[in-house]
Amino acid sequence: MSLIIDCHGHYTTAPKALEDWRNQQIAGIQDPAKMPKAADLKISDDDLRHSIETNQLKLMKERGSDITLFSPRASFMAHHIGDFQVSSTWAAICNELCFRVSKLFPDSFVPVAMLPQSPGVDPATCIPELERSVKEYGAVGINLNPDPSGGHWTSPPLNDRHWYPIYEKMVEHNLPAMIHVSTSCNACFHTTGAHYLNADTTAFMQCLNSDLFKDFPTLKFLIPHGGGAVPYHWGRFRGLAQELKKPLLEEHLLNNIFFDTCVYHQPGIDLLNTVIPVKNVLLPLR
Amino acid sequence: MSLIIDCHGHYTTAPKALEDWRNQQIAGIQDPAKMPKAADLKISDDDLRHSIETNQLKLMKERGSDITLFSPRASFMAHHIGDFQVSSTWAAICNELCFRVSKLFPDSFVPVAMLPQSPGVDPATCIPELERSVKEYGAVGINLNPDPSGGHWTSPPLNDRHWYPIYEKMVEHNLPAMIHVSTSCNACFHTTGAHYLNADTTAFMQCLNSDLFKDFPTLKFLIPHGGGAVPYHWGRFRGLAQELKKPLLEEHLLNNIFFDTCVYHQPGIDLLNTVIPVKNVLLPLR
Numbered sequence: 425m426s427l428i429i430d431c432h433g434h435y436t437t438a439p440k441a442l443e444d445w446r447n448q449q450i451a452g453i454q455d456p457a458k459m460p461k462a463a464d465l466k467i468s469d470d471d472l473r474h475s476i477e478t479n480q481l482k483l484m485k486e487r488g489s490d491i492t493l494f495s496p497r498a499s500f501m502a503h504h505i506g507d508f509q510v511s512s513t514w515a516a517i518c519n520e521l522c523f524r525v526s527k528l529f530p531d532s533f534v535p536v537a538m539l540p541q542s543p544g545v546d547p548a549t550c551i552p553e554l555e556r557s558v559k560e561y562g563a564v565g566i567n568l569n570p571d572p573s574g575g576h577w578t579s580p581p582l583n584d585r586h587w588y589p590i591y592e593k594m595v596e597h598n599l600p601a602m603i604h605v606s607t608s609c610n611a612c613f614h615t616t617g618a619h620y621l622n623a624d625t626t627a628f629m630q631c632l633n634s635d636l637f638k639d640f641p642t643l644k645f646l647i648p649h650g651g652g653a654v655p656y657h658w659g660r661f662r663g664l665a666q667e668l669k670k671p672l673l674e675e676h677l678l679n680n681i682f683f684d685t686c687v688y689h690q691p692g693i694d695l696l697n698t699v700i701p702v703k704n705v706l707l708p709l710r
Numbered sequence: 711m712s713l714i715i716d717c718h719g720h721y722t723t724a725p726k727a728l729e730d731w732r733n734q735q736i737a738g739i740q741d742p743a744k745m746p747k748a749a750d751l752k753i754s755d756d757d758l759r760h761s762i763e764t765n766q767l768k769l770m771k772e773r774g775s776d777i778t779l780f781s782p783r784a785s786f787m788a789h790h791i792g793d794f795q796v797s798s799t800w801a802a803i804c805n806e807l808c809f810r811v812s813k814l815f816p817d818s819f820v821p822v823a824m825l826p827q828s829p830g831v832d833p834a835t836c837i838p839e840l841e842r843s844v845k846e847y848g849a850v851g852i853n854l855n856p857d858p859s860g861g862h863w864t865s866p867p868l869n870d871r872h873w874y875p876i877y878e879k880m881v882e883h884n885l886p887a888m889i890h891v892s893t894s895c896n897a898c899f900h901t902t903g904a905h906y907l908n909a910d911t912t913a914f915m916q917c918l919n920s921d922l923f924k925d926f927p928t929l930k931f932l933i934p935h936g937g938g939a940v941p942y943h944w945g946r947f948r949g950l951a952q953e954l955k956k957p958l959l960e961e962h963l964l965n966n967i968f969f970d971t972c973v974y975h976q977p978g979i980d981l982l983n984t985v986i987p988v989k990n991v992l993l994p995l996r
Contacts, residue, residue, distance in 0.1 A: 570898075575863070577898040612856075612863040617915035617950045621939045622908035629903035649946075653907045653939035659975025660935075664903045689945025695981045 430484070431706040432602065432648055432684045433492035433533075435522055437479040439471045442521065446500065449514065453506045462513055472525055481532060494522050495536035495567050499615055501606040504574035508542040508549055515540035515553050523561035536565040536602070539590075541572040543579070548589035558597050565646075566594070568601040570627050575610030575619055582627055583634030591640050600644035600682075603627040624652025628681065632665060632673075637680045644680055646706060650687035655699045678704050716770070717992040718888065718934055718970045719778035719819075721808055723765040725757045728807065732786065735800065739792045748799055758811055767818060780808050781822035781853050785901055787892040790860035794828040794835055801826035801839050809847035822851040822888070825876075827858040829865070834875035844883050851932075852880070854887040856913050861896030861905055868913055869920030877926050886930035886968075889913040910938025914967065918951060918959075923966045930966055932992060936973035941985045964990050 445465040452459025480492060496518035503511055515538050522535040537557035539550040557563035568590065571577050580586040582603070594601060608619035624647050637643060647654070654661060662673055670676045682704050687693050696705060731751040738745025766778060782804035789797055801824050808821040823843030825836040843849035854876065857863050866872040868889070880887060894905035910933050923929060933940070940947060948959055956962045968990050973979050982991060 577861070577896055579898070581898050610863055612865070612867050612912060612916070614915045614919055614950075617918065617947065618908075618912040621911050621943060621946075622904075625907050625911075625939065626898060626904040629900045630898070632903065633900055650942070653911065653942065656936070656939065656942035656978050656981060657907060657973065659973065659978060660907075661903065663974060664900075687943065687945065688949060689985075691981050691984045692942045692945060695942060695977050698977045699975075 427491055428489040429706075430489050430492040431646060432686055433480065433494045434497045435494060435518070435525065436497050437475045438497065438521060439467050439475050441465060441467050441471070442517070443500075445517070446514065449510065450505060453510060462517055465517060467521065469524070469528060472521070473528055476525055476529060476533075481529065484532060490532070492533050493536050493565060494525060494533040495565075495602070496522055496538045498567065498604050499607045501538050501541075501567070501569060502574065503541040503569055503572035503606055504543055504576075504609050506542070508540060508545045511542045512540040512549075512553065516556075519553065519557050519561060519563070523557075523563075526562065535561050535563045536567060537561070537563040538567050539569070541569050543573040543576075545572075546589070547587055550590060551593055554590070554593055554599075558599065563599075565600045565602060566590075567604045569605055570603055570623055570630070571605050573609075574606060575608035575613045577626075581630040581634075583630050583636045588639075591643055594644075595640055595642055598642070600646055602646040602648055604648055620649055621652040624649050625654055626652075628652065628654045628661070628677075629664075631677055631681060632661060632670065633668060637677065641679070644682065646682045646684060648684045648686055650685060650692060650696050651683040651700070655683070655696045656692075658699045674701070682706050713777055714775040715992075716775050716778040717932060718972055719766065719780045720783045721780060721804070721811065722783050723761045724783065724807060725753050725761050727751060727753050727757070728803075729786075731803070732800065735796065736791060739796060748803055751803060753807065755810070755814060758807070759814055762811055762815060762819075767815065770818060776818070778819050779822050779851060780811060780819040781851075781888070782808055782824045784853065784890050785893045787824050787827075787853070787855060788860065789827040789855055789858035789892055790829055790862075790895050792828070794826060794831045797828045798826040798835075798839065802842075805839065805843050805847060805849070809843075809849075812848065821847050821849045822853060823847070823849040824853050825855070827855050829859040829862075831858075832875070833873055836876060837879055840876070840879055840885075844885065849885075851886045851888060852876075853890045855891050856889055856909055856916070857891050859895075860892060861894035861899045863912075867916040867920075869916050869922045874925075877929055880930075881926055881928055884928070886932055888932040888934055890934055906935055907938040910935050911940055912938075914938065914940045914947070914963075915950075917963055917967060918947060918956065919954060923963065927965070930968065932968045932970060934970045934972055936971060936978060936982050937969040937986070941969070941982050942978075944985045960987070968992050 448460045526533045605623040613619040734746045812819045891909040894901045899905040
């Protein structure tokens, strides 16, 4: 039996109560009297079932895919909002919802966790939520945001030791990371039309311009949105690897970097499948 | 007779004296006693001839192209260094050198000007150098840097009125702009492996998410490096135009936006030529 697994699913259709709670949390940053408790959010199993059955699950059945790796909505992670405590409460809520969906539909959804990242905060602070997601929720991956500032790019590049505490835990649990930014709060970058694609390209080049995968030979990154500009400019990256005295791209990066097929037209998909070895292409539905 | 014109040539091979002068100028920002005068830079016509005959012109002859649109080296523009006065002196020197090359090889090189942009400074300050380049040097285009901060993206997007003084002059002189960033001073962005491609994608999306070309119907932008991630993600941009209630991409943008073919492998070139109408693809050699 073969299974079709969508490696890049987000809970984009969560019940409205989640967004309302988040808006209250954001209001609470300015006015602590307004800050809601996590327990104030009430979403029933029926609400969850409805939001999934009429959306993701319906499309999965129509299109014939079996399993979706399911993480909190990427643009709602918004790590730039508030401090670590704000991100921590928000990540815990979102990860628990994806876990509950996976319990309600155990044959169809497997959780992937977001992290409570916050600009300027040591990524090691994310480890308790990562551990809980793996041990209690059965998460099979994480979403790692290379730019928690939301378009200001104030964190060190992914090849910096800044990120190593996360990588150590990933390796320990054999956990891949999808490298995925969130909403842009920089007016120059449209979130889905520029920031997402730029981040994909940037992350790939940060890996290329380093020996990260010598330090972590089993680390696995999924670069979403078909790798941003990377497959289209594969010749440029091949030349850069040569100029930087790195091994050929296949040896240097393709034991560790994988691409999804989130490219919304046939010529792009064709290019991806022409340029990138099939073992490095994973299949998302959206 | 048909001519093969390379629309994206930079003076990457300028005599070493230019770089030495620039390094002295940068030293002079900290220590004004070290600041060189423009007249301190001595480059003879023979030096210029040698730097061109053994490089660009040799390759043009070998490869059978006729004319190169020739602008100062993009990564050396470095608008983030120093203030407006520093950029102004530097732009004047670099533009004059490209002009001198065009006089020495009038059949082969036509000048394109860089602008003395500086972070946080009104782009209208660039107009005197733009006018001089057009009227005295015969420049047929400009390079416009959408991010003079060098990777911090602190200027407004290209659809903002901030940039309109430049656009008014472009329209007046029927002058296209290549949208080209310079060196990244943000450690997240490798200059040629991330910043260039990200800027191309970003600029396209800024145009998409606006009515800029309603305000300037004859404005012409060349987006270099094959349009960054744009042709590979043409389906994504088609969807974004629809979501943003804009006309179809051809009508909305393709009277005003053009792409070069600076894509260093055949599958990328094939994608570009499949997706983008031939009237919107211009031919650079590098």
